Amino acid sequence: MLESVKNFVNVRNLWIRYKVPKQWRFGYLDVDVIRGVSFSIDHGECYGLVGESGSGKTTILKAFMRLVKPYRGSIYVDGVDIFENDKKGREIVRRIGYVPQDPLTSVDPRMRVKDIVSEPLIALNVDRERALEKVVTLLELTGLDVEIMNKHPFELSGGMVQRVIIARSIISNPKIVLLDEPTSALDVITQAQILNLLKDLRDMMGFTYILVTHDLNVAKYISSRIGVLLKGYLIEEGDVKRIINEPLHPYTRIIVDAFRLRDVGELTYTTGARCPLSAACKYREDICRREMPPPIYLDGNMVRCWYFKK
Numbered sequence: 001m002l003e004s005v006k007n008f009v010n011v012r013n014l015w016i017r018y019k020v021p022k023q024w025r026f027g028y029l030d031v032d033v034i035r036g037v038s039f040s041i042d043h044g045e046c047y048g049l050v051g052e053s054g055s056g057k058t059t060i061l062k063a064f065m066r067l068v069k070p071y072r073g074s075i076y077v078d079g080v081d082i083f084e085n086d087k088k089g090r091e092i093v094r095r096i097g098y099v100p101q102d103p104l105t106s107v108d109p110r111m112r113v114k115d116i117v118s119e120p121l122i123a124l125n126v127d128r129e130r131a132l133e134k135v136v137t138l139l140e141l142t143g144l145d146v147e148i149m150n151k152h153p154f155e156l157s158g159g160m161v162q163r164v165i166i167a168r169s170i171i172s173n174p175k176i177v178l179l180d181e182p183t184s185a186l187d188v189i190t191q192a193q194i195l196n197l198l199k200d201l202r203d204m205m206g207f208t209y210i211l212v213t214h215d216l217n218v219a220k221y222i223s224s225r226i227g228v229l230l231k232g233y234l235i236e237e238g239d240v241k242r243i244i245n246e247p248l249h250p251y252t253r254i255i256v257d258a259f260r261l262r263d264v265g266e267l268t269y270t271t272g273a274r275c276p277l278s279a280a281c282k283y284r285e286d287i288c289r290r291e292m293p294p295p296i297y298l299d300g301n302m303v304r305c306w307y308f309k310k
């Protein structure tokens with residue numbers, strides 16, 4: 001398949017809800033955790049998804065893996081709707097690389113490195129001998145000693161485990177690799193080594209990355225554009241340098257201030273169809289307490305704040 005470079009990935013008006021048990025009563029409640037999210041990514045680009053805990057970052061990645069299904073909207077990869085259950089959709093999803101949050105808990109501790117790394121190929125019915133050859137290549141490519149093939153994850157350092165997981169995520173030659181907080185469990189030096197490895201791999205193999213992080217430093221290091229998630233809404237999107245230097249949305253300003261270690265107070269969020277920041281925002285107008293604004297586009301940037309709807 002020949003990839004189109006522009007808008008290789010297209011997320012269109014994605015809405016995802018979970019069923020959560022009602023408090024004090026029997027039954028379940030539908031709670032929207034992704035609310036009308038749209039973004040697109042060019043082939044070979046790294047798109048950063050930034051937001052605090054519970055904002056919905058992992059849920060978006062799970063949608064790419066078809067582990068959760070949106071009740072509205074869709075995800076297109078190279079023009080194919082991945083939720084259409086045809087051969088093309090299935091094939092694309094099977095070949096998406098995934099580096100899950102919490103690497104150690106995502107692998108079976110009884111498995112050896114060679115079995116962990118080769119797992120996606122075995123699932124694609126590649127024979128074991130060829131899969132093991134590929135494991136050797138991938139271990140070398142990710143800077144690991146081939147000798148560790150027969151070790152268990154608990155015999156490795158955190159940085160080595162993360163390299164093993166990265167090797168596994170790219171062994172089936174994916175077009176897209178989803179990175180869920182790939183460095184959050186690591187010290188600063190190992191973080192930098194892993195981010196450099198991810199950069200090198202992208203340059204060599206032309207991967208398209210979606211990088212989920214709560215750390216603007218990590219996003220800045222590797223992403224060209226970022227989207228900011230607040231309670232399931234994508235509230236701002238733009239060039240990473242512009243976002244850090246001139247954030248538009250009041251919430252983005254808050255996280256940029258936190259990143260620069262300036263004083264950030266407690267935030268109270270509102271629920272419902274209004275802006276989640278409407279109780280805490282010093283720029284709020286009456287309308288902010290009633291409705292969430294639509295995406296507003298300003299010179300290649302997107303922001304969802306009534307302040308800019310002039």
Ligand SMILES: Nc1ncnc2c1ncn2[C@@H]1O[C@H](COP(=O)(O)OP(=O)(O)OP(=O)(O)O)[C@@H](O)[C@H]1O
Pocket residue numbers: 018019020033051052053054055056057058059060101214
């Ligand atoms: N299986 C589930 N059932 C019900 N609610 C869920 C489920 N998974 C996640 N949630 C809720 O959905 C919201 C978004 O969760 P998600 O894991 O996507 O957040 P996140 O941004 O990845 O957070 P973190 O930075 O802590 O990993 C949270 O409020 C979470 O409690």
Ligand SMILES: [Mg+2]
Pocket residue numbers: 057058059101180
């Ligand atoms: Mg998460």
